[in-house]
Amino acid sequence: MNWETVIGLEVHVQLATKTKIFSAASTTFGATPNTQACAIDLAMPGTLPVLNKQAVNYAIMFGLAIDAEICQESVFERKNYFYPDLPKGYQTTQLEKPIVGRGSVTIQLADGTEKAIRIHHAHLEEDAGKSTHEGDLPYGMSGVDLNRAGTPLIEIVSEPDMRSAEEAIAFAKKLHSIVTSIKICDGEMSQGSMRFDVNVSVRPAGSSTLGIRTETKNLNSYKFMEEAIEREVERQIDLIEDGGTVAQETRLYNGDTKVAKSMRSKEEANDYRYFPCPDLLPVLVSDETIEELRQALPELPDARQNRFVSQYALSDYDSAIIASDSNMSAFFETVAKDSNNPKLAANWVMGELSGSLNNAGLGFTESPVSAKQLAGMVVRIADNSISGKMAKQVFEAMWQGEGTADEIIESKGLKQVSDSGALEKIVVDVLAANAVMVEDFINSDESKRKKKLGGFMGQIMKASKGQANPQQVNQILLQKLNELL
Amino acid sequence: MTIEREEIKKLATLSRLAIDEKTIADVTGRLSSVLALVDQLQNADTESLQEISRPFHTSQRLRNDEVKETDQRDAFQAIAPQTHNGLFSVPKMIE
Numbered sequence: 184m185n186w187e188t189v190i191g192l193e194v195h196v197q198l199a200t201k202t203k204i205f206s207a208a209s210t211t212f213g214a215t216p217n218t219q220a221c222a223i224d225l226a227m228p229g230t231l232p233v234l235n236k237q238a239v240n241y242a243i244m245f246g247l248a249i250d251a252e253i254c255q256e257s258v259f260e261r262k263n264y265f266y267p268d269l270p271k272g273y274q275t276t277q278l279e280k281p282i283v284g285r286g287s288v289t290i291q292l293a294d295g296t297e298k299a300i301r302i303h304h305a306h307l308e309e310d311a312g313k314s315t316h317e318g319d320l321p322y323g324m325s326g327v328d329l330n331r332a333g334t335p336l337i338e339i340v341s342e343p344d345m346r347s348a349e350e351a352i353a354f355a356k357k358l359h360s361i362v363t364s365i366k367i368c369d370g371e372m373s374q375g376s377m378r379f380d381v382n383v384s385v386r387p388a389g390s391s392t393l394g395i396r397t398e399t400k401n402l403n404s405y406k407f408m409e410e411a412i413e414r415e416v417e418r419q420i421d422l423i424e425d426g427g428t429v430a431q432e433t434r435l436y437n438g439d440t441k442v443a444k445s446m447r448s449k450e451e452a453n454d455y456r457y458f459p460c461p462d463l464l465p466v467l468v469s470d471e472t473i474e475e476l477r478q479a480l481p482e483l484p485d486a487r488q489n490r491f492v493s494q495y496a497l498s499d500y501d502s503a504i505i506a507s508d509s510n511m512s513a514f515f516e517t518v519a520k521d522s523n524n525p526k527l528a529a530n531w532v533m534g535e536l537s538g539s540l541n542n543a544g545l546g547f548t549e550s551p552v553s554a555k556q557l558a559g560m561v562v563r564i565a566d567n568s569i570s571g572k573m574a575k576q577v578f579e580a581m582w583q584g585e586g587t588a589d590e591i592i593e594s595k596g597l598k599q600v601s602d603s604g605a606l607e608k609i610v611v612d613v614l615a616a617n618a619v620m621v622e623d624f625i626n627s628d629e630s631k632r633k634k635k636l637g638g639f640m641g642q643i644m645k646a647s648k649g650q651a652n653p654q655q656v657n658q659i660l661l662q663k664l665n666e667l668l
Numbered sequence: 669m670t671i672e673r674e675e676i677k678k679l680a681t682l683s684r685l686a687i688d689e690k691t692i693a694d695v696t697g698r699l700s701s702v703l704a705l706v707d708q709l710q711n712a713d714t715e716s717l718q719e720i721s722r723p724f725h726t727s728q729r730l731r732n733d734e735v736k737e738t739d740q741r742d743a744f745q746a747i748a749p750q751t752h753n754g755l756f757s758v759p760k761m762i763e
Contacts, residue, residue, distance in 0.1 A: 200733050207736035216754040217745070221737035225744055237733035256727075265684055267758040314761060319753060326755030454682055459722075467727035 184424070185388035188416050189396075190351045191343035193380040194358055195336050196368045197310065198241045204309050204335035205232030205275065212374050220312070220329035226270035231462055238335035239466060240476060241367035242282045242307050245337055247477050248361050249302055251286025255470075257307075259463040262455045267327050268312035276338075278457050281306030282466065283337070288361070289485070290353040291503065300354050301342040310334040331375075337367075343382065343393065348412040352405050355379055356507065360484040364509040378403050383415045385423070394419070395429040399436050399443060411436040414443060487512055495525035504533055510547035511537070514554050521558030524565045531557060535578050552581045560588035567652055573597045601652040603659070609651060610659045613642045625667060636660065670700045 203210060206223035223230045246253045258280040261273040283305035290298050312329035320326050339358060345351045359377060363370040370376055384396035399415060402408045414436075419429050436443040482490075484506050491502035491512075505515050511532065518528040536557065540550055560577050563569045569577060569592060580591040592598060600606060614621055617639070624635050636657075643656050676696050680687045687695055741754065750757040 202733050202735050202737075207731065207734065209735045209737070215741075217741045217756070218739040218754075219737075220744070221740065222744075227744075233731045234728050235733050236730035239730060263682070267756075267761060314758075315755065316760065320755075321750075321752055321757055323760050324750070324752070324757045325760045326752060327758055328755055454678075456682065464722055464724060464726060464728040466730075 186385045186416075186420050187388045187390070188346055188348075188412075189343045189384045189386060189393060190345035190347075190412065191382040191396075192339075192341045192345070192351060192354060193382070193398075194339040194341075194355065195310075195378045195380075196245075196339065196358075196362050197376045198238050198335040198337065198367055199369050200235055200237045200241070200335055202235055203333035204235050204238045204307065206333055207233075208333065210334050212371075214330055216326075216328035217330060220332055224270070224329055224333040226272075232275065234463065234466065235335060238307060239282070239468070240472075241335075242305065242337050243468060243473060243476050244365050244367055244480055245305060245339075245362065246283035246286065247473070247480055248365050248483055249283075249286035249288050251302060251305070252284035253468060253473055254280055254282050254284055255468045255473075256280065257282040257466045257468075259307075259460045259466070260457045261460045262457055264455060266311070267325065268314050268329070268332065270312070270329065270332060274309060274311065275460055275463070276308035277306035280465075282468070288341075288354065288357055290350065290357050292349065292353060298344075298350065300344045300350075303340045303342050305337050305339040308336050308338055310336050343384075343396075348409045348416075351381065351412060352409055355405060355408060357484070360507045360509075364484050364487070365481050366509075372403050375403055379408055381408060381412055381415075383412055383419070384429070385416060385419045395431050397429065397432055397434055399434045400446075402436060402438075404438065407436060407438040410438070410441060411443060414441070418443075481509075484509075495519055495529070497525060497529055501529045501533065505529060508547070514547045514550070517554035518558045518561060521555060522561035522565065524561050527561045527564060528558070531561060531574075531578075535575065539578075539582060551584065552578065556581050556587055563588050563592060567599060567601045567655075568592065569597055569599050570649075570653060572649070573599060598650065599652050600647055600650045601655060603655065606647075606651055606655055607659055607663075609643055609646050610656065610663055613639065613646055614663060617642060621664075621667065624664060636664075639664075671696060671703060 197210075198204075200210060202208060203221075203224060206221050208221040208224055209219045211219065223232060243253055257277060259275050260278045262276050262278075263273040265272055281304045283302075285304065286302040287299050288302060290300055292298065310331050310333065312327055312332040315326040315328070318326075341354065345354060355377075359370055359372075362368040362377070368376055379402045381399045381402060382396045383399065384394035386392065386394040397415060397419070399411045402411055415434070422429055430445075433446045434443045435446055488499075488502045488506035491497045491506055492499060495502075497505070505511050514536075515528060515532045518532060519525040522528055536550065536552065540547065545551075557578075560569075560574060560581065563577075564571065564574050573592075576595065576597060577588050577591050580586075580595065581588065585591055586594070620635070620638060624632060624639075627635060639660055640653070640656065643660065644651055644653070647656075673692055673696055676687065676692055676699065679685075745751045745754075745756070748756055
């Protein structure tokens with residue numbers, strides 16, 4: 184039987200506020216445990232929440248970015264469950280009246296097609312603390328760090344519109360691109376700034392009813408997401424084809440062991456007894472606020488991609504890659520403007536620079552080679568001062584902190600010879616010194632001559648110590664050989 | 669509307685409340701009478717009224733995003749049942 188995969192995502196996005204959603208404690212990542220957990224975050228008796236305006240604004244900005252309805256009177260509710268990383272015994276979240284209503288996100292697939300993924304809603308809520316079960320702990324105990332408790336989140340809930348792991352990952356990447364472009368989230372997946380819950384079910388191809396789904400929680404990398412989906416689809420199909428049924432359950436995927444497990448202990452806890460939080464009043468959002476935020480909304484990835492095509496004449500492919508990352512976009516634009524050569528700028532930003540940053544585990548904002556430095560090098564490639572091969576040496580030296588492109592070209596003596604008089608002399612000398620090769624060339628068929636040109640090029644480049652401009656040499660060489668024919 | 673004995677037991681579990689067998693009947697009876705009172709409210713004509721989640725005509729006040737809390741870990745941990753290396757210690761949670 185042919186099976187169709189149906190996937191829906193719930194995405195937790197940590198908002199880039201300075202303080203918690205309901206308290207004025209800092210949200211800085213990586214602080215000493217429990218030093219950023221105040222009385223409100225710890226649910227001390229008598230404390231009351233006061234809502235962070237920036238968190239509300241960020242949620243609205245997300246809604247505007249995906250063309251969603253903004254709920255002008257949204258309500259916080261209590262989701263009741265007991266867990267040591269949740270001091271209040273309930274999570275303050277939204278259910279009936281979330282701040283962001285229906286919207287839509289368009290994804291691009293590898294074959295170039297586009298698909299709209301519907302967003303059911305997005306709501307504001309607080310994050311929980313973090314538990315540690317391993318390491319230096321008293322016997323039989325777990326450790327709890329409540330610094331993360333109360334960090335503002337939006338949870339984005341999609342409709343079950345995705346049909347493959349590829350679509351789910353394209354959607355996840357698009358959301359990442361949107362929230363980082365409008366700067367409501369730092370996008371640091373390794374720090375848990377974006378976490379994905381994946382709902383997966385399968386059904387016979389052509390069926391219009393949904394199969395029973397499972398939810399795999401807390402995936403924080405695209406790779407793990409892809410693996411978790413593919414394994415879960417396979418597991419469900421095997422199960423059904425062997426005459427079994429899928430149990431609706433929550434699962435955890437371990438990216439290191441590649442094994443997913445059912446979280447049985449949470450089954451009964453699914454009765455959350457939601458009710459409106461008596462400590463918080465409805466959140467009213469005025470038309471003026473929405474309009475102000477709409478006006479101030481930074482450029483979205485799709486708009487940026489179109490602009491790169493029209494403003495810099497980049498290909499669709501190049502502009503899609505660069506525009507999806509707001510930091511890469513900013514870097515590229517500085518290089519393109521400073522060098523006045525967008526195509527070369529794009530090649531170097533997407534190629535050598537991206538590769539080096541990736542290997543070093545660095546982002547574009549942490550690049551050892553600044554955009555101005557890279558632009559300086561692009562200028563020297565464009566004006567033929569250095570060849571592509573020399574540029575790689577220059578780049579490497581800039582990466583090592585050896586200075587600007589011009590300083591490095593000077594100190595390493597990398598200047599490319601483009602003086603046609605000098606080049607002509609080298610070509611003539613090489614031809615004179617290799618009379619046998621020249622003879623052979625003249626006596627060869629037209630079809631074989633092209634191949635034999637390489638031999639001369641090698642000799643010439645060697646004679647010039649690699650500094651001859653290859654395009655120019657090629658031209659002069661052809662001209663000289665043609666004269667002999 | 670009445671509430672059943674089994675529902676009381678489930679609610680107690682979810683709420684982490686200890687209700688012994690002897691008092692379940694009493695609690696069930698009293699909660700059922702509360703629900704009967706709520707049932708009476710169902711008779712009120714609310715057709716022409718708009719749904720509200722609060723009886724106040726005000727909305728949530730918002731706070732500016734400025735850090736104002738300082739580190740008071742030592743004070744909070746002094747009253748915690750058990751801590752270790754700055755972490756709150758709790759009985760091991762195993763999934």
